[in-house]
Amino acid sequence: MSIQNANYLDATIEPMLRGARIHIQRGPMRSCVVCCVIVFFLSPCAVAQVSETSGSVPEDLEIRAAVGLLDARLGHELRERRVAGMSVAVVYDQEVIWMKGYGFEDVENKVPATPKTVYxxxxxxxxxxxxxxxxxxxxxxxxxxxxxxxxxxxxxxxxxxxxxxxxxxxxxxxxxxxxxxxxxxxxxxxxxxxxxxxxxxxxxxxxxxxxxxxxxxxxxxxxxxxxxxxxxxxxxxxxxxxxxxxxxxxxxxxxxxxxxxxxxxxxxxxxxxxxxxxxxxxxxxxxxxxxxxxxxxxxxxxxxxxxxxxxxxxxxxxxxxxxxxxxxxxxxxxxxxxxxxxxxxxxxxxxxxxxxxxxxxxxxxxxxxxxxxxxxxxxxxxxxxxxxxxxxxxxxxxxxxxxxxxxxxxRSVPQPPAAPAQWKRYVGVYAMAYGSKVCIRLRRNRLELIPAEDGIPEVVKLNPEGEHRFRMKGGSVSGEILRFEVDSDGSVNHLWMGQYPADREDDVVSTQKEEVKRQ
Missing domain, CATH: 3.40.710.10 (DD-peptidase/beta-lactamase superfamily)
Structure with a gap:
């Protein structure tokens, strides 16, 4: 979400939170991918509402704002659509990150709807x-x-x-x-x-x-x-x-x-x-x-x-x-x-x-x-x-x-460490036997394979898995191994993309040899 959108959500929710009853619980999530704070509130103009949380959801301000906005929108929809009662649960992976009841399960007796209401x-x-x-x-x-x-x-x-x-x-x-x-x-x-x-x-x-x-x-x-x-x-x-x-x-x-x-x-x-x-x-x-x-x-x-x-x-x-x-x-x-x-x-x-x-x-x-x-x-x-x-x-x-x-x-994906200096020798253009060319590039401390002309239709990320071996992610080769062949002098002239061989075609081999000698 852009900063502008996040600010918009905060600006939207802030007036509704003033004077409202807020319930926040924090704790470690079993699947630590999403971090969030869940804010529950009862709008003064809304009908009976009940909210619950699992109590194990860390903080993320964008999700806090988004849940607050959803809460407000659902309360509005309940009134606009003349719905008697409604129960809502939001799940992320193995966590129930938000549950709430709106309106009544029994209108005549004013029994509020809750996440436990049976439908x-x-x-x-x-x-x-x-x-x-x-x-x-x-x-x-x-x-x-x-x-x-x-x-x-x-x-x-x-x-x-x-x-x-x-x-x-x-x-x-x-x-x-x-x-x-x-x-x-x-x-x-x-x-x-x-x-x-x-x-x-x-x-x-x-x-x-x-x-x-x-x-x-x-x-x-x-x-x-x-x-x-x-x-x-x-x-x-x-x-x-x-x-x-x-x-x-x-x-x-x-x-x-x-x-x-x-x-x-x-x-x-x-x-x-x-x-x-x-x-x-x-x-x-x-x-x-x-x-x-x-x-x-x-x-x-x-x-x-x-x-x-x-x-x-x-x-x-x-x-x-x-x-x-x-x-x-x-x-x-x-x-x-x-x-x-x-x-x-x-x-x-x-x-x-x-x-x-x-x-x-x-x-x-x-x-x-x-x-x-x-x-x-x-x-x-x-x-x-x-x-x-x-x-x-x-x-x-x-x-x-x-x-x-x-x-x-x-945001939760850890940033990769600095790329090893040896990875620079892999960078270059490689020609495949059937005519297509691919380019190995170093971007944001990660190696990537991209089409030099045509052929591979998307970026393929290379994740290290052993010496001179990388697991490919993306495209039709996703999940297979890309392997670089290193010559006796330390230079790289060939690679195997799965079972497809490719030979280096650029003019950086001599530069590689000089870098290897200096190492």
Whole structure:
């Protein structure tokens, strides 16, 4: 962030802090990449609010200002959008750096919303079904390309397209199977939802496969219901029991589950200006359990967000290995305009300069959203108990916090020590066998490889790893070794960029020899 932007944020927050109740806690962060101070305050004109912090976040003034600005903006949005209550959690890597409740979970009795308020998270449930899918795949119980009829043989869909291949588990998880959005039944009118077996029966009698696979992205609630049925049959355990035991419990999401708690927030329809919000009827969603039936809190969901940033082997709270998480975050379908796509469970989109993943949820009286920027290890959960659009609020949070987190990460990288004098002998232009030329340069005490003409499209940083050996970072050669060959007289005339040789082409060899003699 520029000095001008930082000053703007400080100037914006300073007037709001005067007379406000401020709560600051400091301490060492487990992942010492981002340093920040979190400032919590209750605006005199705001509705009831509750804020919490993990208490282990060091100081960074830009993040302090950014969080204060986000706090003010969210309070404003709550009033402008006439939202009854809202709970927010902001996660950096394995830390919950900020949580806060706004408004009320129960308007009539003036019960304030907090990070522990329980909401129906609706379609965020699909991420947990996708997690179950990948756990079973990693355990060898299923394959992603298994036809769903392997586990649900009674399912049959007609189609106006001939010769379609079977629908796979992966296609259901990525909304690319052409499955209809809903079963051909009237449950959205009656709000009486049948079992998934009854929905499957209705699909077989009167259901249509709308598109061939991968022709179009088509969101499907009933598709995730069928996916949950297939997975529960594959493992021989009811869906709710499996998720509770293998996902929620290891992550210590102790206030989450599939049984309505007595402390559930009241969901409201969006009121007209000047009117009080009206409670929304809460049905049992029956066969849509794997698509929409999870209850959770912002505090609990922060633990699921932190999981997405871990990269260890499976075990304990690492319920999926890092490579599997990255597989889920990666695009398995891309929009024709390249503005977004679909991972396994996760939707993918751009938020400013960043690639974000996440999922939203919406049912009567509840709207929820979680959004993450994996490259920054930054995530946000926004849960509301009013019909509204929380995705705009998570985007707001990411757009405010993303740039300052990125800047804080850059500031935290230690400056390299002075480059060894011997590195100067590597500097020069090298010609590769197929005609391209590369230049080795010394910049800010680091060696870099850049295209001398064309070929390598970007700067490749060289990180020392042994004598005359450097690990390359950037471009198609990223992660491989660049090795300089040193002649008996100490000069450097050749290098190997991975398996590609290159010969020095500039006229500095004689100068190198003189420098070597002087050393």
């Amino acid at each position: 129906r998270v609706a379609s965020i449930t699909k991420l947990f079904t996708a997690t179950m899918l990948m756990q079973l795949r990693d355990a060898g119980r299923i394959q992603l390309d298994d036809p769903v009829t392997k586990y649900v043989p009674e399912l049959r869909l007609t189609s106006r397209y001939e010769g379609l291949p079977p629908i796979t588990l992966l296609q259901l998880a990525t909304h690319t199977s052409g499955f209809p959005r809903e079963a051909p039944m009237d449950y959205w009118r009656t709000l009486k939802f049948p079992t998934i077996e009854k929905m499957t029966e209705a699909l077989t009698v009167d259901g249509e496969r709308i598109f061939p696979p991968y022709k179009e992205w088509k969101y499907s609630n009933v598709g995730y219901g069928v996916l949950g049925l297939a997975l529960s049959r594959a493992v021989g355990v009811p869906y709710f029991s499996y998720v509770q035991t293998n996902i929620l419990k290891p992550l210590e999401m102790n206030n989450s589950g599939f049984t309505p708690p007595t402390s559930l927030a009241i969901g409201y329809f969006l009121p007209e200006p000047g009117e009080q919000p009206k409670p929304a009827y809460q049905p049992d969603y029956g066969g849509y359990g794997p698509a929409t039936s999870l209850y959770s809190t912002a505090e609990d969901m922060a633990r699921f967000i932190s999981l997405q940033f871990r990269d260890g082997p499976p075990g304990g709270q690492q319920i999926l290995r890092g490579s599997t998480l990255r597989e889920m975050h990666s695009a398995h379908w891309v929009r024709p305009d390249w503005k977004g796509g679909q991972g396994i469970g996760f939707a993918i989109r751009r938020v400013g300069p960043f690639t974000a993943i996440g999922h939203g949820g919406g049912i009567q009286g509840f709207r929820t959203d979680i959004s993450l920027i994996p490259s920054l290890k930054l995530g946000v959960a926004v849960f509301t108990n009013t019909n509204c659009d929380p995705n705009k609020l998570t985007d707001l949070a990411l757009s405010i916090l993303g740039p300052v987190i990125e800047n804080a990460q850059e």
